[in-house]
Every structure is written in C-alpha cells, then in structure tokens.
Amino acid sequence: MSGRPEFSHLSPEDAARMVDVGSKPVTSRRAVAEAWVSVGAEVAAQLRDRGAVAKGNVLETARLAGIAAAKRTDELIPLCHPVPIDLIDLTVALEDDRVHLVAVAAAEAKTGVEMEAMTAVAVAALTVYDMVKSVARDVAIGPVRLLEKSGGRSGHYKRAEEASDADR
Amino acid sequence: MSGRPEFSHLSPEDAARMVDVGSKPVTSRRAVAEAWVSVGAEVAAQLRDRGAVAKGNVLETARLAGIAAAKRTDELIPLCHPVPIDLIDLTVALEDDRVHLVAVAAAEAKTGVEMEAMTAVAVAALTVYDMVKSVARDVAIGPVRLLEKSGGRSGHYKRAEEASDADR
Amino acid sequence: MSGRPEFSHLSPEDAARMVDVGSKPVTSRRAVAEAWVSVGAEVAAQLRDRGAVAKGNVLETARLAGIAAAKRTDELIPLCHPVPIDLIDLTVALEDDRVHLVAVAAAEAKTGVEMEAMTAVAVAALTVYDMVKSVARDVAIGPVRLLEKSGGRSGHYKRAEEASDADR
Amino acid sequence: MSGRPEFSHLSPEDAARMVDVGSKPVTSRRAVAEAWVSVGAEVAAQLRDRGAVAKGNVLETARLAGIAAAKRTDELIPLCHPVPIDLIDLTVALEDDRVHLVAVAAAEAKTGVEMEAMTAVAVAALTVYDMVKSVARDVAIGPVRLLEKSGGRSGHYKRAEEASDADR
Amino acid sequence: MSGRPEFSHLSPEDAARMVDVGSKPVTSRRAVAEAWVSVGAEVAAQLRDRGAVAKGNVLETARLAGIAAAKRTDELIPLCHPVPIDLIDLTVALEDDRVHLVAVAAAEAKTGVEMEAMTAVAVAALTVYDMVKSVARDVAIGPVRLLEKSGGRSGHYKRAEEASDADR
Amino acid sequence: MSGRPEFSHLSPEDAARMVDVGSKPVTSRRAVAEAWVSVGAEVAAQLRDRGAVAKGNVLETARLAGIAAAKRTDELIPLCHPVPIDLIDLTVALEDDRVHLVAVAAAEAKTGVEMEAMTAVAVAALTVYDMVKSVARDVAIGPVRLLEKSGGRSGHYKRAEEASDADR
Numbered sequence A, B, C, D, E, F: 001m002s003g004r005p006e007f008s009h010l011s012p013e014d015a016a017r018m019v020d021v022g023s024k025p026v027t028s029r030r031a032v033a034e035a036w037v038s039v040g041a042e043v044a045a046q047l048r049d050r051g052a053v054a055k056g057n058v059l060e061t062a063r064l065a066g067i068a069a070a071k072r073t074d075e076l077i078p079l080c081h082p083v084p085i086d087l088i089d090l091t092v093a094l095e096d097d098r099v100h101l102v103a104v105a106a107a108e109a110k111t112g113v114e115m116e117a118m119t120a121v122a123v124a125a126l127t128v129y130d131m132v133k134s135v136a137r138d139v140a141i142g143p144v145r146l147l148e149k150s151g152g153r154s155g156h157y158k159r160a161e162e163a164s165d166a167d168r
Helices: A040-049 A051-070 A114-132 B040-049 B051-070 B114-132 C040-049 C051-070 C114-132 D040-049 D051-070 D114-132 E040-049 E051-070 E114-132 F040-049 F051-070 F114-132
Strands: A027-038 A085-095 A098-109 A140-150 B027-038 B085-095 B098-109 B140-150 C027-038 C085-095 C098-109 C140-150 D027-038 D085-095 D098-109 D140-150 E027-038 E085-095 E098-109 E140-150 F027-038 F085-095 F098-109 F140-150
Touching: A027 A114, A040 A051, A040 A085, A051 A085, A051 A098, A051 A114, A051 E051, A085 A114, A098 A114, A114 A140, A114 B114, A114 B140, A140 B114, B027 B114, B040 B051, B040 B085, B051 B085, B051 B098, B051 B114, B051 C051, B085 B114, B098 B114, B114 B140, C027 C114, C040 C051, C040 C085, C051 C085, C051 C098, C051 C114, C085 C114, C098 C114, C114 C140, C114 D114, C114 D140, C140 D114, D027 D114, D040 D051, D040 D085, D051 D085, D051 D098, D051 D114, D051 F051, D085 D114, D098 D114, D114 D140, E027 E114, E040 E051, E040 E085, E051 E085, E051 E098, E051 E114, E085 E114, E098 E114, E114 E140, E114 F114, E114 F140, E140 F114, F027 F114, F040 F051, F040 F085, F051 F085, F051 F098, F051 F114, F085 F114, F098 F114, F114 F140
Parallel strands: none
Antiparallel strands: A027 A098, A027 A140, A085 A098, A140 B140, B027 B098, B027 B140, B085 B098, C027 C098, C027 C140, C085 C098, C140 D140, D027 D098, D027 D140, D085 D098, E027 E098, E027 E140, E085 E098, E140 F140, F027 F098, F027 F140, F085 F098
C-alpha cells in the first residue's frame, strides 16, 4: 500500500541491512526512554531500611551500567550506526516497589539516538535485576519503551500521557 | 533479621562488590528467561504479509544479537563473573501481535547463568524493537523475566505457571 | 628515492604509528571489497537442497557478522582510526561452489573506509567458514581484496576488470 | 542421506544456533591455520631495504593484532563458544613477495580452537594489508585455511601436503 | 647466563609471544595490587565537604570501572591469557590528599592474576583522575604496583613492608 | 564559594553523570601525558644486552597496546564521551632504568582528549610491566600525569617544568 511505512532494516529482497545515512543532514537528536523494574516489597523495604548509601550503590551501579552500555549501542544492536553521543543522562528512582529508570540520549548526528536511550534503560534495568536477585526471585523488567524523540525527519514524537503511569 | 536474604552485591559497608565464588563448586548451571515485545497490529501484519523470509530475517537478526550479547554479559553487567558458556539457545516467535523470546543458557560453572539468559532476551528484544520501529512507534518491551533456574545452592526454581501468559 | 610511495604506518625511525589526520579535510569516502570462500561441492549442494531458508540463515549470519565487525575495525586493526560509518552494505551469494561476498563501506571522514570494507568481507567469510565447517574440511577463504575506493587525496581507484573473475 | 554430514550451526528448522557442548568432555584441542598475503614486488623490496626493524614492526604489528583478535573470536564469530585459550602462537614471514602467516591455537576445552586459529591469521593478514596499502594497491589476501586440527571427536586432521605450497 | 631470569614474552628470536600454559596445572591464584592518586588539597577538601554520598559516588564510579576493566585484562594487555575470574575486590579510600586503591584478584587458573589486579587499580585510578580533573589539574597517578602474589610456581611473593607507605 | 571549581561529573544531587557537551563548539583538542615505569637495573640491562630488536619488541608491544586502549577510552572510563580521534602518538624509551612513555592525543571534538592521552600511557605502562615481570618483581608504574592540554574553554595548560624530571 502506498504510504504504508516499511521496515527500514529490510531490503526489498528482505535481507537485513543498515540504512544508508550518507545523504542525511546532521541535526540535533534527542530521545527519552523509560524502563520499570518490579522488585517486590521485600527488596523495596531493604533498600529503604539500608538507607541512602545502600540504595545509592544499587541504583548508581545500574546507572553507570546503563551509561556504559548506551555508548556501545552500535555493538549490541546489529544494524545501528555509531553515534557521537553528547549525553546519556540516566535517572533511577525507587517508586513504591518498582524502580523507575529514565534515560535521555542526545547527539548531533545523521541518525537518531532512540536505540541509545532504549539500551541505556534496558541494561540499567538488567543491572538492577542483578543487584537485587539474591533477595527476590520474581523480579520482572518492563515496560521498556520510548517516551519522546526529536530531531529526525519525522518531527517530534511524544508518547500519549497515560502511558507513563497507568500501565501494568 | 536472621535468615532474611541479603543483597549479595553489597558489602556490609554497602559498597557494590563481586561475589567471591572461589570456594564454590563447579556445577551444571541452566537458566531460562523470556521477554515479550508488543509490536502492534501493523507490524505483525507486515511480518505475516512479507512471509517466511522477511519474518525470518527480522527475528533471526534479533536471535543473533541476543546470543552475541549473552556471551558478553560480564562486560555489560558490572558485577557478573565471566562464565564459560556451553549454550545460548534463543527462540523468537510471533504470537498474535507480540513477539515472544525465550532463551536457555547453560554452563558448567561456579556461578549461575541467570544473567546470561536475561541479557540474551533483553538485547534480542531491543533488536526486535530496532527492526520494527520504522513501522510502529508505540512498541514496548516487557515483561523480561526469569522462568527457570537450576544448578545452584538454592535448588531448582520455576516461575509459577500463570505468570507466563496472563500478564500484561 | 623521491616519489617512491612509503609505508604511512612507519615513522622515519621505523616505529609503527597512526597517521595524523588532523589537518585532512572531511570528504565522502567509499570503498568496495570482496571475498570468496571455496566451500566445495557438498556444502554447495546442501545449501541448495535445504532451500532458501537454510541458505538464508547461513549467509545472513555471515552478513550480520561482517557488518558488526566492520563497525569495530578500529578495535581490530591496531593503527586504524575510528570512523563515523554511514553504511556497511554486504551481499553474500552462492556462485557454483564458492560463496562470493561484497561489501560497500561509506562515511564522511578524514580517512578512508577501505579497512572497514576489507574487515566486513573477511569476518563474514570467516563466519561462512564456521557455518559450513561441520560438512567440509577443505574450505578456503580467498582472495580477499579491494575492488574500488574513492574520496581520498589519491583519487578514484578501481581494480582492473579481469581480477574479479579469472583468478584462482 | 544417512551419515551425510550436516550443518551443526543450523537447527532442524534451519535456524542458526550454537552447538550445545554441555555434555562434551574437556580435551586438549589444537589447530593450525595459515594465511597468505600477496604484497607485490615493491612492498617486498621496501621491507627488505628498510631492514630488520622496519620489517619487524610491520610484521610484529600484524602478529599482535592476530593474537588479540583470536582472544575475541567468540565476539566476532556469532555462534562460537568462548574458549579458555592456552596459546595463540603466530609466525609471520616474508617469502618472496608474499607474507606467510601461520597460527597455532591451543586450549583444553569442550570445543575446538579452529576458529581461533583462522581468526588469528585472517586479522593478522588484514593488518599486513593495512600496513602496506600506502605502497601498493593490488594486495590480496588468501588462501586462508586450516592446516591441522586435533583433539575433537573426529580425530586428527591434516591438510594434504601439496596444498601448502602449490596453490595460487 | 644460566639461571638468569628471562623475558617470558619474548621468544629466543625476540618475537613478542604468549606463554604456552597448556601443560601448567590449574591452581588457586591470588594477587594484590595498589595504586595511589595524589589529588591535592582542594579535591580532598571538596570530597570531605560534600560528604559521604559525593565521595561515595566519585570513588564508587572508580571502583566499578576498575572491576569492569579487570574482567577485560586480556583485551587490554596483548599477551595476557583470558582467566576465569573468581573475584575482583577493589577498595578505594581517601587518605589525606591521596586516594588509595587496593585490588585483590583471584582465580583458579593455569596462569596468574597479577595483571588483573594491576589493571583494576590502574583503570580505577584513571577514573578517579577523570572524576576530579575539573577541580585540580596537577593530579598524578602512582605508584601502581604489586603488593602480593600467590599460587604460581614461584611461590608466595610479598612486597617488602616499607614500600607501602614511605614512598613518594 | 563562588568561582570554586566543581566536580563536573557529579550532579547537584551528587549523582555521577556525563557532562552534556551538546552546546559546546567543536575545536581542535590536543593533550600530552606521560608515564614512567621503574623497571630496575636487571631489566634495563637485559633490554640493552638483547639489543634493538628485543627492546623494540618489548616497547613496540607496549606502544601498540597503548594506542589500542586510547581508542577505547570511552569504554574504560565510565563518564567519558566517544571522541573521533585524529591521532594517538606514543613514544616509549628506556632512560637509565626507567621506561618513559609519552602520548599525544588529538581530535576535533566538543570535549578534550586528556583521558585518551592518560589512558594511552597508563595501559602502555601496564604492558611494559607485563612484558618484564618475569625478570623483575618490584617494578612500579608512576607517575602517570598530564603534561599539556589545549583546545578547551580553559585555554592552554602546561605542567610546570621541574615536574617532568625531578620527581621520584
């Protein structure tokens, strides 16, 4: 169907491919993604009981892991381009018995930084999981998703409001 | 409280740390994890319309990315040990308008392969997201979670049945 | 001898060195390289017998490995510069009982992408080898070589015609 | 056909997969691979003119690159297992106007080190190419191939004699 | 001279080489290394003024960087073997206006973990430097050195006492 | 205190963070760092006795390791940005019984290349240590420090003269 969006990572012959960004202009790119980790009541209680430093060290470790992984997005995601990252900003906070992770990625580049933001929160969430798994086993990660994106040809995207709190 | 499980990755002084596995025996370790990616009706339809090869190449790319990432788990997750992986087996299938990813990780090691299985499905899910994001923007990843684990001191763990289908 | 080309990666004192590209202009760089893998009659027959998907998965795996490796050229080749890759396009096809791999690399950069194209086909060829080695042992890779290069100070280079088919 | 060797890296459903080596015994594995780089008369002459140190530094750089790459074989080749390498021994010598590279890989492991030896010579050959490409453009790599392999279930393999000198 | 110790990483022909550890027994290896970073009075004062969390986050970031780097020692140091690390334990403390870093590395392996301990403290020290360089420019790293080593053929080594405090 | 320099890698809430370089101009950056390795009389004597090639291969291996590590600075140092390196120039020389390493890093970038120069000399120094540790055990690395830096907002920095020879 004309105008129907297509998989940019599949060639007309259905081979996986990188998108050729050679003729795209360099623009200021920005993307925001979030992840949630349901850690359960016991983990949340221990984080609170052990206070700022314990909580800090669990969540700081996750933050640093997410930042590091975002810088390697093009190594992890096969068809991503290397991007000259200006910023990965990652906040991690305990909300009730879920950990909420939000990453902002920014670059001046020919291609977006959506995957950098997604990778940051996903790997940080895996790290939260690793840090707490000795206390609780039924920890689950999700949703991991894009909140906002700007700088590309398709304009500014912002996820509809309710999504960021009502789900799960 | 005595017997209360503790964060193995925090020292008594709350510093993030690796667990010393020096005195642990080498045993056969196995872990199974899953991830879901809600791709929406349009992506699911296009994958079906373009048939086996197109679908194969989207999902094969994700599988290979997940296997590769699992082999680098100790680089991504700060306090994980390197593990001599015997197997990462990753299946990726379209179920209605969600992609379901299941990874089995196995090794003979002093430490478990839970994070290897979790990393495999999480990075494969990120790759599915990357492969379809030009068609749909509200794709979300989750839940990502452990289904089963064996070989460690704490015996065999299996997630309660309902969890694998009723959520979200 | 004046005018005799010199090893740019050796200093006057014969120390291995990076080339200083600080004062070079950023231009559009493009390179094309090829590799051949002689897989033998049995492998070629099985790839054909097992049809599109089997062949697809052997050759797709090789393509993805080549693309991933090309993005890490500066990690593999000691004196290469990091390059902001715009495109790695890699085609892999069975021709009689040889697999033919052709990579196009492109970037806007101070330095060429010749090694990126060479690395893409070389690592993809290693992966073809790995994928078929359980069926045939006398598989050989080669030639691996540059076909075309443009964008640098030395102008457009194209390998003489006969080279691409008559050898070996 | 019964007894016909099969692609170990394809599942019965033709999905690319790792081989499960969980039940394989740990044995002493050894593999030898070679690569040739046809550098042409001018490069060979300059290497000889500039004497031991210059030649040393070109070929030493290649040797170190090959050793480093062999240690990362499982990152480069998607379905390879990580292997606890005991040795990568790589010799690089100028023979007329070709560079001859031979790598020995050894490990005590459940799986062979064939790909480690192949990767060592292939990446070392790419590095020779990179080191001399400013002097000659029609440099070609190949053949790259296995010479010998032992320690696996299929016994000792040694490539037929003539192969190592008569080709190309 | 007979009995004179030799460079194990140079062949009789002076080529850089890996040591063949194929016939060495697997033993319990342990190494301890330290590094010092002279940060100056202003940095030390600010770390103290900003209290536990700020100091924690500067030094925790360094600790995590050191642990991560130690796991990649064989990628950084060309002739090191991959080692199945059981533990990297890294402590980082402010002493007057110097930061003191001590790493313990442990593994059951054919080869020692001295370079893992050295790499841990060296990269952690670089990270301390990076974290404080906006405040003080004349920060210097050193000495970085081995304190203790055991498990190898040459027995237990312990650096003479005075070395750990009187120098610099 | 107003004007007091602050830790750029800590947020006002003391979380470790990347600096947002999005609005910084691209300028020519250059940094020079040095490291010293005290190898002792025996190592120094053997390097001299074994002549140019042995010394070359020990010191060349260190140089190549330092160059390779500098290209991966943003992977090693958690809050560093990826930088499009134009040059890493690394010299390594034996001076009495110390090895002196000096690295120049250069790039056109929004952020400096100080950490690239520091990482180059630090990892090269670790490699010297590794290459000679079979001959002498009390080898120590240090000082590792910045000599010069230019291209940033804070102007040209040059370490005071005496520092480069009188210490230790």
